[in-house]
Amino acid sequence: MKPPPFAYHRPVTRDEVDELLAELGAEAKVLAGGQSLIPILNMRLAAPAHLVDLNFLRDEPDEPVVDGGALAFGPLVRLRAAERSPLVADRLPLLAEVLHHVAHPAIRSRGTVVGSIAHADPAAELPAVMALLEGEARVRRRGARRTVPAGELFAGHLETTLEPGEWIEEVRLPEQGGRGAAFEEFARRQGDYALCGVAALATDGRLALSFVGMGPVPLRLQGGVEDAVGRLVPEDDLHATARYRRFLAERLGARAARRALGAA
Amino acid sequence: MEVTLRVNGTAHRVDVEPRRLLSDVLRHELELTGTHVGCEHGVCGCCTVMVDGHPARSCLMLAVTADGAEIRTVEGLAGPDGELHPLQDAFRRHHGLQCGFCTPGFLMTALAVYEEAPRMSDAELREALGGQLCRCTGYAGIVAAVRAAGESVP
Numbered sequence: 001m002k003p004p005p006f007a008y009h010r011p012v013t014r015d016e017v018d019e020l021l022a023e024l025g026a027e028a029k030v031l032a033g034g035q036s037l038i039p040i041l042n043m044r045l046a047a048p049a050h051l052v053d054l055n056f057l058r059d060e061p062d063e064p065v066v067d068g069g070a071l072a073f074g075p076l077v078r079l080r081a082a083e084r085s086p087l088v089a090d091r092l093p094l095l096a097e098v099l100h101h102v103a104h105p106a107i108r109s110r111g112t113v114v115g116s117i118a119h120a121d122p123a124a125e126l127p128a129v130m131a132l133l134e135g136e137a138r139v140r141r142r143g144a145r146r147t148v149p150a151g152e153l154f155a156g157h158l159e160t161t162l163e164p165g166e167w168i169e170e171v172r173l174p175e176q177g178g179r180g181a182a183f184e185e186f187a188r189r190q191g192d193y194a195l196c197g198v199a200a201l202a203t204d205g206r207l208a209l210s211f212v213g214m215g216p217v218p219l220r221l222q223g224g225v226e227d228a229v230g231r232l233v234p235e236d237d238l239h240a241t242a243r244y245r246r247f248l249a250e251r252l253g254a255r256a257a258r259r260a261l262g263a264a
Numbered sequence: 265m266e267v268t269l270r271v272n273g274t275a276h277r278v279d280v281e282p283r284r285l286l287s288d289v290l291r292h293e294l295e296l297t298g299t300h301v302g303c304e305h306g307v308c309g310c311c312t313v314m315v316d317g318h319p320a321r322s323c324l325m326l327a328v329t330a331d332g333a334e335i336r337t338v339e340g341l342a343g344p345d346g347e348l349h350p351l352q353d354a355f356r357r358h359h360g361l362q363c364g365f366c367t368p369g370f371l372m373t374a375l376a377v378y379e380e381a382p383r384m385s386d387a388e389l390r391e392a393l394g395g396q397l398c399r400c401t402g403y404a405g406i407v408a409a410v411r412a413a414g415e416s417v418p
Contacts, residue, residue: 001304008265008282008328031329038324039305042285051282055329080318106373107306109318110325190394224309 003041009052014140014169017052022142024050026164031055032075035103035111035118043183064088066114070094070172079108079116092173094133094181098125098199101183104191114171115148117153120160123193123213125185127154130173132199132210138170154217179203184252184257185212188239195240196248200256207257214249225253267331269367271296272340275411280327287322290337298338298368309396312369313337319376338368341375351378351413360409362400370396374410382414 001179009028021028029048031037032055040046060076063086071092073082082088083099102108102116102125117137118127130150131136131186137148139162148161155161162168170207185197197212208222214232234245269276269286271294278293285304290296290313302308305322311322314336341349351374354360361367370393377384377392385390389407400405 002285002288003283003326005281005283008326010328031326034326034329035306035321035324038285038326041283042304042323053326053329058329103306104309105376105392106309106312106319106321106395107324109315109320190391 001042001044003038004044004047006048007050011054012056012058014057017057017167018053018140018142018165020050020052021165021167024052028052030118030167032115033078033111034115035107036115036121057160066091066175067172070174071155072194073113073171073173075112075114075167075169077113079103079111079113080105082113083108092133092177094176094199094201095129095173096182097181098129098183101185101187101191101194101197102124102257106252107191108258114168117171118160118162118168120154120156120158120217122154123182124217124218125194125197125199125212128197128210128212128218129183130171132201132208133173134220135171135173136150137168138172139166140169141165141167150218157216176201180260180263182256182263184256184259186252188250193239196234196245196251196252198249198256200253200260202260202263205261207261209248209253209257211253214245225250225257229253265328267328269294269327269335270333272337278327280310282326282328284327285323286313286325286327286330286335289327290294290322290335296337296339298354300368302364302369307397308366309373310366310369310370312372312396314372314375319373336372336375338371341371350416351375351410354409354413354416355406358409358412359404359405360401366396366398370398370406374413375402377410378413378417382417384414 009020028050031051031053061074064071064073088096135150139146180202183199185194187194201208201211209228214234229249234242236242266279278351287301301309302310306321306324312319313322314332
């Protein structure tokens with residue numbers, strides 16, 4: 001199907017985005033890569049009155065930058081650019097490994113890191129990575145800015161704690177440093193939504209895990225795999241039963257944990 | 265809204281409604297019907313074109329967002345005298361198509377492989393093409409065609 005009608009806005013500075021969102025409030029959606037938003041519009045699952053297109057913002061970085069022990073992703077850093085970034089390969093190899101599993105190359109050409117976080121899909125990989133690494137979202141609205149830690153960003157399925165008028169201007173993911181990390185997922189086809197996925201991080205022998213598709217929000221779970229899996233709340237759906245997802249979580253969790261601890 | 269779409273080297277000035285998808289503007293306004301439309305939510309890959317040098321789903325992009333972008337479609341592959349692009353030729357030789365509906369999307373996805381990394385391993389190649397659906401061929405001919413075209417790159 002085709003998107004329903006909307007008024008289209010094309011700001012060229014971040015301040016203009018603030019102004020537009022302040023005026024338009026909850027009636028507006030922000031468009032960046034569009035790889036989640038446009039399907040939703042095509043399927044008429046949403047019908048925002050206004051679309052604010054970030055793709056014409058001037059002087060935006062198209063690559064991540066290093067800033068104070070973290071990698072900072074502006075609103076137009078595409079998944080493809082992050083996947084191929086030498087900085088990411090060097091300082092946050094977990095992300096490079098994960099991006100390889102995010103949809104298909106043609107989707108990664110357009111989709112953005114910030115957009116994937118803002119979309120807050122618990123079945124997507126990047127929110128889980130954000131939770132695991134305890135990343136931050138730099139959020140702004142007209143006249144104000146704030147930093148939202150990953151643990152306070154995700155409110156539920158496709159829902160963040162952002163208020164109307166706010167948008168994410170940057171996502172910051174801490175560098176891996178000497179920490180071991182690994183990612184595992186099981187999907188019916190490479191690039192499809194995973195039935196279950198897990199990212200693992202080992203810090204001085206201590207393990208943290210974050211799962212994909214195993215509950216309404218991605219959680220950072222510390223301790224052993226068994227304890228972590230016990231705290232997950234997967235659901236039955238067309239593709240897999242909750243019981244099967246839990247089975248996958250145990251196996252993939254053990255595999256990721258072993259790799260992360262071994263690589264530390 | 266007036267936008268400029270640069271398609272296969274030619275700039276087109278078109279007046280489009282903001283909600284119009286790039287796939288529909290290519291097909292209906294520019295009459296470039298080689299770009300096919302299957303699922304319209306990014307799953308089938310039939311509508312894949314090159315946008316600023318990278319493959320992208322034209323059904324997941326508004327034409328207004330493509331304003332000023334360099335777009336390549338399947339119509340741009342063959343030479344001016346109709347000579348097939350090496351990929352197209354390989355698809356014909358290796359039975360990479362049957363009904364042909366998915367072929368433009370496969371060709372434009374394969375074009376990125378052909379131009380960037382023509383000698384991928386089989387696993388890499390299958391992954392690079394993994395976002396495209398074909399319901400006739402079983403993929404073996406398609407993979408063989410892309411591999412053969414890649415091997416022909418000097």
